[in-house]
Amino acid sequence: MIKVSNLTKKFASHISLDDVSIEFNKNEYIALMGPNGAGKTTLIRSILGYYHPNSGNVSINGMDPIKQRIEVLDKISFVPQLPPPIKLNLNELIQYIEASSNVDKELIMHYANEMKLDLKANLNKSFFKLSGGMKQKMLIAISLAKKSNIIIYDEPTANLDPVARDDFYRLLKQNEDEKILLFVTHRLDEVKEIVNRQIYMDLGKIVSDEIV
Incomplete structure (x- = not known):
């Protein structure tokens, strides 16, 4: 491959x-x-x-x-060592990923929950301002949801x-x-x-x- x-x-x-x-x-x-x-x-x-x-x-x-x-x-799904400086909030980021990569929003939510990232409480927060751990959990959730x-x-x-x-x-x-x-x-x-x-x-x- x-x-x-x-x-x-x-x-x-x-x-x-x-x-x-x-x-x-x-x-x-x-x-x-x-x-x-x-x-x-x-x-x-x-x-x-x-x-x-x-x-x-x-x-x-x-x-x-x-x-x-x-x-x-x-x-390809790729999670870098240093999270990119994304200025979108989490809701906007999920919508962008859903539209651009045909990724199921509910699947992102599922994997975020499995990583113990409370998306619903943080949807309006900028990705850029999240802690390093929260950023990594979000990127991992997206990488798995992309299949x-x-x-x-x-x-x-x-x-x-x-x-x-x-x-x-x-x-x-x-x-x-x-x-x-x-x-x-x-x-x-x-x-x-x-x-x-x-x-x-x-x-x-x-x-x-x-x-x-």
């Missing part, structure tokens, strides 16, 4: 991705690990079509994430308390079917019961790739 072929990405003289080739397929739940600067975020942003490679290419279900970005992003066959989480539990982390992983286990689930994480202990593949990057290269 995701094919990365000989991908190189440079920023000035710095090589962030160095001739990386890798594939991710259905029913793989992957921990992508490595130190800061290893190239993990650059790889994810290349998959999402944010970056133009210096050489090589990325294919998502046979589509180019740069040339066919709208179609590709329609198939994508590719879900990418970049340090998804960084702002979550232990109870919310447990809720998050419980919901993921309930939705483990016919998808790619990709975690960018420094917390292997948290995801080791979910993932079946562990990839380690360093200096822009894949240094290990293990089925577990």
Whole structure:
């Protein structure tokens, strides 16, 4: 479903991705690990079509994430490490997601409730002004409600308390079917019961790739 072929990405003289080739397929739940600067975020942003490679290419279900970005992003749910500065209130955000991505509003409400985020009490609050934990819960609820066959989480539990982390992983286990689930994480202990593949990057290269 995701094919990365000989991908190189440079920023000035710095090589962030160095001739990386890798594939991710259905029913793989992957921990992508490595130190800061290893190239993990650059790889994810290349998959999402944010970056133009210096050489090589990325294919998502046979589509180019740069040339066919709208179609590709329609198939992907992505929760970044740092929540975006969205100025909409939660009600407006839900309406926007419902209209732009054909996501069921009631399903967003359901997953928010499962994450113990009281949406009804906060519908008129700006997303931007919510606590880090509330923002993360909202983004997770949207990612699950979208029912994508590719879900990418970049340090998804960084702002979550232990109870919310447990809720998050419980919901993921309930939705483990016919998808790619990709975690960018420094917390292997948290995801080791979910993932079946562990990839380690360093200096822009894949240094290990293990089925577990």
